Amino acid sequence: MDRRELVRALREDRVPDALYDIPGVHDIPVQPDAYYFLRPAPDGWVVGLRERSKDRDTRWFGSEDAACRDLRAKLAASPPPAGGGRVADVLAHSEEIQRQAWRDFERALREQRRESGKDAPGPGPDAGA
Incomplete structure (x- = not known):
């Protein structure tokens, strides 16, 4: 799974767009106090929670697929x-x-x-x- 496929899947899952930011693929126009993110990092990808201008609970992944699957699992587990x-x-x-x-x-x-x-x-x- 890549970032574009992830965004399509999240929309199919009816995850609100305001809950996640994927630079270059799905940017939040007005950033709320807290949202999940997926970003490219040196030699991999980072998934985490951006809360009050600080990155929290970050995890590094060696592949885009693994990072996308992790973010989808986090968002699917989030309460509406x-x-x-x-x-x-x-x-x-x-x-x-x-x-x-x-x-x-x-x-x-x-x-x-x-x-x-x-x-x-x-x-x-x-x-x-």
């Missing part, structure tokens, strides 16, 4: 994320979530101005200078 995959959903839809948050913020700001009787925006940062 809380909230039914909410982290994966957020990462997959982060741009739309941000756009919606801005729309909601702007709507709330307009409503607040309307309720206070101010139709125009308040003074800018340079007011009174």
Whole structure:
């Protein structure tokens, strides 16, 4: 098994994309506090857990196949994320979530101005200078 086959297998196993990073094949767009990784290393491969910017529980393998199988076993043994995959959903839809948050913020700001009787925006940062 190689890295590309591993990613296909993990997706078939419904492992959330946010739980693992495989540079050059499956990069996490926004890295969470903890995730598993598989990386090339001198004369082999390293599998481990990246937690709070530190590598933990690393293991070295002489072949890509052995490293891939180890990572798949680790991820298959991991409990499903809380909230039914909410982290994966957020990462997959982060741009739309941000756009919606801005729309909601702007709507709330307009409503607040309307309720206070101010139709125009308040003074800018340079007011009174």
